Amino acid sequence: MSTVAAAISRDPAVRREVPAKPVRLRQVIYSEWIKITTLRSTWYVLVFTILGMVGIGAIASAVSAAHWDSMRATSRATFSPVDTSLTGVALAQMIIAVLGVLLTTGEYTTGMVRSSLSAVPRRLPVLWAKLAVSAALSLIVSVVGGLMAFLVGQALLGSHSTTLNESHAMPAILGAAFYLMTITVVASAVGFILRSTAGGIATVLGVLLVVPVIGNVLPASWQHHLMPYLPSNAGNAVYAVHPYNDALSTGGGLIALCIWIVATSTIAAVLLRRRDA
Amino acid sequence: MIEANGLSKHYGEKIAVDDLSFVVRPGRVTGFLGPNGAGKSTTMRLILGLDRPTAGTVTVNGRPYAEHAMPLKQLGALLEAKAVHTSRSAYNHLRALAATHAIPNWRVDEVIDMVGLREVARKKAGSFSLGMGQRLGIASALLADPAVVMLDEPVNGLDPEGVRWVRKLLRDLAHEGRTVLLSSHLMSEMELTADHLLIVGRGRLLADMSMEEMHESATTDRVLVRSPEAERLRAAVAGPGVTVTSTEPQLMEITGVGAHHLGKIAAGLGLVLYELTPQRVTLEDVFMKLTAEATEYRTAARTVTNVGSAQEVTT
Numbered sequence: 001m002s003t004v005a006a007a008i009s010r011d012p013a014v015r016r017e018v019p020a021k022p023v024r025l026r027q028v029i030y031s032e033w034i035k036i037t038t039l040r041s042t043w044y045v046l047v048f049t050i051l052g053m054v055g056i057g058a059i060a061s062a063v064s065a066a067h068w069d070s071m072r073a074t075s076r077a078t079f080s081p082v083d084t085s086l087t088g089v090a091l092a093q094m095i096i097a098v099l100g101v102l103l104t105t106g107e108y109t110t111g112m113v114r115s116s117l118s119a120v121p122r123r124l125p126v127l128w129a130k131l132a133v134s135a136a137l138s139l140i141v142s143v144v145g146g147l148m149a150f151l152v153g154q155a156l157l158g159s160h161s162t163t164l165n166e167s168h169a170m171p172a173i174l175g176a177a178f179y180l181m182t183i184t185v186v187a188s189a190v191g192f193i194l195r196s197t198a199g200g201i202a203t204v205l206g207v208l209l210v211v212p213v214i215g216n217v218l219p220a221s222w223q224h225h226l227m228p229y230l231p232s233n234a235g236n237a238v239y240a241v242h243p244y245n246d247a248l249s250t251g252g253g254l255i256a257l258c259i260w261i262v263a264t265s266t267i268a269a270v271l272l273r274r275r276d277a
Numbered sequence: 278m279i280e281a282n283g284l285s286k287h288y289g290e291k292i293a294v295d296d297l298s299f300v301v302r303p304g305r306v307t308g309f310l311g312p313n314g315a316g317k318s319t320t321m322r323l324i325l326g327l328d329r330p331t332a333g334t335v336t337v338n339g340r341p342y343a344e345h346a347m348p349l350k351q352l353g354a355l356l357e358a359k360a361v362h363t364s365r366s367a368y369n370h371l372r373a374l375a376a377t378h379a380i381p382n383w384r385v386d387e388v389i390d391m392v393g394l395r396e397v398a399r400k401k402a403g404s405f406s407l408g409m410g411q412r413l414g415i416a417s418a419l420l421a422d423p424a425v426v427m428l429d430e431p432v433n434g435l436d437p438e439g440v441r442w443v444r445k446l447l448r449d450l451a452h453e454g455r456t457v458l459l460s461s462h463l464m465s466e467m468e469l470t471a472d473h474l475l476i477v478g479r480g481r482l483l484a485d486m487s488m489e490e491m492h493e494s495a496t497t498d499r500v501l502v503r504s505p506e507a508e509r510l511r512a513a514v515a516g517p518g519v520t521v522t523s524t525e526p527q528l529m530e531i532t533g534v535g536a537h538h539l540g541k542i543a544a545g546l547g548l549v550l551y552e553l554t555p556q557r558v559t560l561e562d563v564f565m566k567l568t569a570e571a572t573e574y575r576t577a578a579r580t581v582t583n584v585g586s587a588q589e590v591t592t
Contacts, residue, residue, distance in 0.1 A: 017422075018380060018384050018421060018422035019379075019380065019381060020347050020349070020350050020378040020379060020380050020421050021347070021378060021379035022346035022347055022378075023346065023347065023348070023377055023378060027376055027377050027378065027379050028376075028377050030376045031373045031374070031376035031377045032373075034369060034372055034373040034376055035362070035365070035369075035373045038365050038366065038369035038372075038373070039362070039364050039365060040364065041364065106362060106364075107362065110359070110361065110362045110363050110364075110403075111359050111360045111361065112360060112361060112362040112365075112370075113360075114327060114356055114360035115360040115361065115370070115374060115417060117325075117326075117327060118325050118327070118348070118349075118354055118356075118360075119348065119349055119374050119377040119378070120348075120377055121325065121326045121342055121343035121348050122343055123343075276322075276327065276328040276329060277322075277327040277328070
């Protein structure tokens with residue numbers, strides 16, 4: 001059957017010239033887009049990210065509304081309906097970090113990377129394209145998830161709610177989206193660096209969850225110099241209306257997140273160029 | 278055309294490829310032959326730029342593979358290990374590769390038909406059998422209609438019909454003027470497909486010769502004889518330079534007397550023969566001979582050096 005098919009399509013009379021263009025970053029980005037969107041796991045993770053943001057935000061909002069009367073005065077003073085509805089970022093960051101790692105380590109564990117790098121043997125366009133596509137997807141999903149979480153949260157907060165017109169609302173939602181995008185990009189870069197799914201997930205979740213805890217036992221002067229620059233704390237400074245004490249300014253937080261992106265992707269780039277695939 | 282010059286690859290202490298120099302020319306099928314672990318796959322990875330050589334260079338159509346504007350147009354490869362994301366369909370895998378070179382989707386459909394994967398093209402590649410995986414790999418290699426086609430053990434896992442199909446495909450590709458490099462550890466497969474051979478062992482190039490040259494260089498005069506009167510024949514051919522081995526009664530393997538001659542002897546004595554088969558050259562034979570020559574050469578070279586230094590001492 002296939003012998004016949006082969007014979008037909010290899011007939012010079014039937015064969016057409018196969019058009020192709022020099023490899024350009026734009027084309028590699030489209031290729032990465034196809035790769036990412038054709039994995040069912042991508043969609044599962046993105047849906048869970050949104051569910052996580054909306055669900056946790058809804059619980060936090062409902063609980064706040066129900067227990068408002070028993071809340072302490074200090075809590076009421078720093079209460080922000082925006083922050084409360086965005087509580088789910090804490091869960092979303094973990095889900096989307098796993099996605100970021102999987103998008104790159106999946107190439108290594110399946111051997112796909114050999115095909116990818118054979119098609120783009122200069123290698124770096126593959127890295128930039130993958131980071132760009134995962135960043136874009138993450139940003140879109142985070143904005144959608146943030147908006148939904150905000151609206152659902154405000155609905156549940158009842159009389160303590162606010163609206164999108166409030167000056168803090170959109171900056172917080174976009175800030176949270178930028179933070180989640182940062183986590184995705186950093187996780188993807190870490191995936192390129194470690195090339196192992198387990199190692200990548202452990203590292204990224206370690207930085208997000210464990211390092212802040214370890215940091216708390218450091219001497220206070222060290223804490224002051226280190227802790228604000230951790231991605232989770234820098235992110236908090238960017239999106240929270242009432243960030244934790246000691247946090248960087250919003251601008252400082254943005255810069256810190258950008259440095260994380262640049263640092264991890266630079267290491268990934270150097271290693272990708274140097275190492276055997 | 279693929280040109281390697283002093284190509285070496287070390288992984289730590291292990292030398293996978295050792296100073297390989299060769300040229301793979303267009304218009305013929307070049308067989309890359311050697312036992313498992315001889316460095317064939319590593320050499321192919323070096324050609325593709327997936328691994329960096331410890332020393333030496335290798336070019337595809339005059340340039341390192343990575344320096345081509347449209348690498349997939351220059352060379353299409355099937356690598357031995359699977360190189361497909363297991364959760365993606367064959368169709369989407371090929372579409373993603375095609376996108377890097379802006380190759381239109383009709384070509385993706387075309388190569389899928391060409392390798393006979395139409396019915397399963399939308400299924401996850403991870404569910405593919407070894408043979409289907411090989412077909413997908415061949416489809417990837419042919420995607421951009423490349424000038425050089427390089428396949429690492431392509432017939433592994435293929436059914437007999439698939440094996441014949443690959444053979445014909447490679448012959449056709451070479452006939453169209455393309456460069457075809459095919460690796461295998463099976464001499465029998467090479468004999469049916471290749472015009473030219475590069476034989477490697479332990480990372481070193483042992484031979485670079487045409488198929489005819491190989492046959493001449495490695496002819497054996499081993500003949501398999503089956504006869505109810507094997508003992509009489511054994512007695513008749515016995516002599517210096519003749520060895521007879523027997524694994525079962527009535528069956529002998531005779532070295533040192535040609536098949537023609539054996540037939541005449543048997544006829545002269547009126548012996549019944551059930552079988553008289555000149556044995557084909559096997560990779561093992563070629564190998565034994567080539568490695569034996571390589572050892573001799575090295576020994577000879579050492580002797581010469583010794584003589585040289587001895588002379589230096591006397592002068």
